[in-house]
Amino acid sequence: MAVDVDTEARGADGVVAPEEIKGRSLSAIAWGRFRRDKTAMISLGVLIFLLLCALFAPLITSVMGLDPYEINRHAIDDIGMPLGCGKPDSAFFCGISWQHPFGVEPGTGRDLFSRLLYGLRISLLIAFSATTITVILGTVFGIVSGYLGGRTDAVIGRLMDIILAFPFLLIVLALSGVFTQRLTDLGVPEGNASRITYLILVFSIFGWPYLARIVRGQVLSVREREFVEASIAMGSGTRRILFKEILPNLWAPIMIYATLTLPTYIATEAVLSFLGVGVLPPTPTFGAILADSVQYMSIIPSYLLIPGVLLAIVVVTFNLVGDSVRDALDPRAGRV
Numbered sequence: 001m002a003v004d005v006d007t008e009a010r011g012a013d014g015v016v017a018p019e020e021i022k023g024r025s026l027s028a029i030a031w032g033r034f035r036r037d038k039t040a041m042i043s044l045g046v047l048i049f050l051l052l053c054a055l056f057a058p059l060i061t062s063v064m065g066l067d068p069y070e071i072n073r074h075a076i077d078d079i080g081m082p083l084g085c086g087k088p089d090s091a092f093f094c095g096i097s098w099q100h101p102f103g104v105e106p107g108t109g110r111d112l113f114s115r116l117l118y119g120l121r122i123s124l125l126i127a128f129s130a131t132t133i134t135v136i137l138g139t140v141f142g143i144v145s146g147y148l149g150g151r152t153d154a155v156i157g158r159l160m161d162i163i164l165a166f167p168f169l170l171i172v173l174a175l176s177g178v179f180t181q182r183l184t185d186l187g188v189p190e191g192n193a194s195r196i197t198y199l200i201l202v203f204s205i206f207g208w209p210y211l212a213r214i215v216r217g218q219v220l221s222v223r224e225r226e227f228v229e230a231s232i233a234m235g236s237g238t239r240r241i242l243f244k245e246i247l248p249n250l251w252a253p254i255m256i257y258a259t260l261t262l263p264t265y266i267a268t269e270a271v272l273s274f275l276g277v278g279v280l281p282p283t284p285t286f287g288a289i290l291a292d293s294v295q296y297m298s299i300i301p302s303y304l305l306i307p308g309v310l311l312a313i314v315v316v317t318f319n320l321v322g323d324s325v326r327d328a329l330d331p332r333a334g335r336v
Contacts (some may be wrong), residue, residue, distance in 0.1 A: 033328040040324030047317045054124050057117035065099075068118045069282055072109035075100060080107040085299060094300060102306050105289075106296055112303070115284035116310055122285050123314075126196060127265040130203035135258050137208035139250070142215025143242050147223050153216075160209035168206050176277045192279045199272065203265050211257050215250055222249050252329040259322030263315040270311055286311045 034040050053060065061067065075095065076082055082095025082104050095103035095112075102113040145156040176198065183194040222228065223246065231245050272278050273287025281288060286307055293304040 030328045034324055037324050037327070039320060040328075043317050043320035043324065046313070047321055050120065050314060050317065051124070053117060054120040057114075057121055060117060061111075061114040064114075066111045066114040068110060068114040068284055070110065072104065072111070075104040075109035075111075076106065082106060082109075082300065094302075096302065103300070103302055105292070106300065106303070110282075112289075112306065115289065116286075116307060119284040119286050119289060119307075120310075120314070122196070122279060122283070123266050123269050126199050126203070126269050127262050130200045130207065130265050131258055131261050133200065133204035134207040134211060134261060135254060137204060138211025138257075139215055139247070139254055141208065142212035143219055143246060143250070145212065146216035146219025147238075147242055147246065156212070160212055163206060163209050166206070171206075172202050172272060173275065173277060192283050195277075195279050199269060199278065203268065207261065207265075211254070211261075214253055214257060218250050218253055219246060222246050225249075256322065256326045256329060259325050260319065263318035263322070266318070267311070267315050 077085070085094035100111050100113065102111075102116065104111055105115065141156055141160075145153045176195075179201075180194045180198050183197055184190045188194045188197050228241060228245055231241050236245070269278060270285070270287040270290065273285040274291045275287075276291075278285050278287055289307045290304065290311075293300075293307065297304045
């Protein structure tokens with residue numbers, strides 16, 4: 001256990017005596033390592049800023065007088081292009097102004113800045129929800145499989161193999177319409193609500209086996225430890241052993257997996273929206289904006305570049321934070 005021996009106290013006789021030694025928990029030690037990583041702290045700051053922007057997107061757009069769904073004919077010319085696109089010296093930045101800092105959408109004049117903020121909200125909603133369900137399913141199945149073993153381990157193992165055998169992208173594209181309609185029949189509101197629910201469920205169903213395998217491998221080692229054997233000898237039930245004794249020793253790999261899964265789901269949601277499986281227009285998403293910007297790439301490069309750079313920043317920031325969390329929790333796994 002790490003101790004803090006830096007503080008000292010001076011007695012009445014002038015002799016310097018050390019104060020009471022204070023121990024630090026594993027979480028405090030990990031936070032200390034994380035805080036000393038400059039890249040981690042910068043990435044965490046950027047991540048918090050992006051999360052706040054997404055959370056307060058309605059307030060930000062209201063203060064700026066912007067509406068992501070409002071069609072603005074005054075920001076486009078007669079052929080539907082943003083103002084200034086016909087001038088060679090301003091083609092890259094056409095449509096960008098103080099009122100529209102990221103430009104406007106061709107054909108409708110919708111503000112791109114507000115649409116990206118709302119698209120970030122949807123991406124984070126899907127990613128956080130899917131990651132939460134993935135972590136819960138993967139943790140429960142992994143602990144049960146690793147601890148009980150035998151037939152239970154075999155059944156769960158074969159279930160994971162079957163799920164991992166399916167091509168994820170093809171299944172999502174092929175079953176989108178069928179499952180979305182099925183969710184609507186079960187009571188989920190039609191439209192974007194059923195599509196978002198479908199994406200969350202699909203991400204969770206195809207994502208939990210990866211975490212379950214990691215957790216199972218850890219449980220196979222932890223279940224042989226002395227504190228587990230002592231708990232069994234004291235007559236503790238299986239539920240207590242699984243979730244009171246074993247689970248607290250697995251939070252490090254679970255947290256690392258969660259921080260690395262979030263950006264994966266954000267990028268995957270953008271890809272699916274690009275392919276037309278995401279939310280319905282005019283609701284904005286990164287993928288839908290990028291899909292629409294491809295046809296204007298040679299005319300308005302900023303319309304493709306700005307959403308693409310913002311999506312890259314979001315994904316890279318989450319990945320950097322995840323890598324730093326991994327290094328903080330396991331100092332032996334330093335970057336090479």
